[in-house]
Amino acid sequence: MKEITDAASHPKLYEIRLLICVAQADGYMDEEEKERIFQQVNLDTFTVRERQIFHDDLENPKDPKALALEVSPYLTTLEKMMLIRKMFKLASLDKEIVSEEIALIYSIGQALGLALDKIKEIEQWVREGIAWMARWENIVTNR
Secondary structure, eight states, X not given: OOOOOOTTTOHHHHHHHHHHHHHHTTSOOOHHHHHHHHHHHHTSOOOHHHHHHHHHHHHSOOOHHHHHHHHGGGSOHHHHHHHHHHHHHHHXXXXXXXXXXXXXXXXXXXXXXXXXXXXXXHHHHHHHHHHHHHHHHHHHHOO
């Protein structure tokens, strides 16, 4: 029996696949990005087939816009915003979000049906968090 892995039945599967796309946007997925993605995978129950899809996506990058368009009807607006937040946070793991990652996240956000100003608001929130954490680093290192 063929296992169904479509967006309607498994929107979380598509969320992870989109996170993989963002992690690969700069041409390289580092260990911290992989670890964060695997943490997301472990938050839900995925079948062996679904886990194979993730591994295939790691080896053979997929079209993020097509994935976003496919899953968009099955996510609420809040879920879409949370996904964009996860993407920006994933991209910021190395304390810098590169232009390729930003462009891809905006493209995915628009494909999900989010307004540009909402995506920008989420980006700003994440960047403020990065700056806030950097200030703490300065406080504890400059005793």
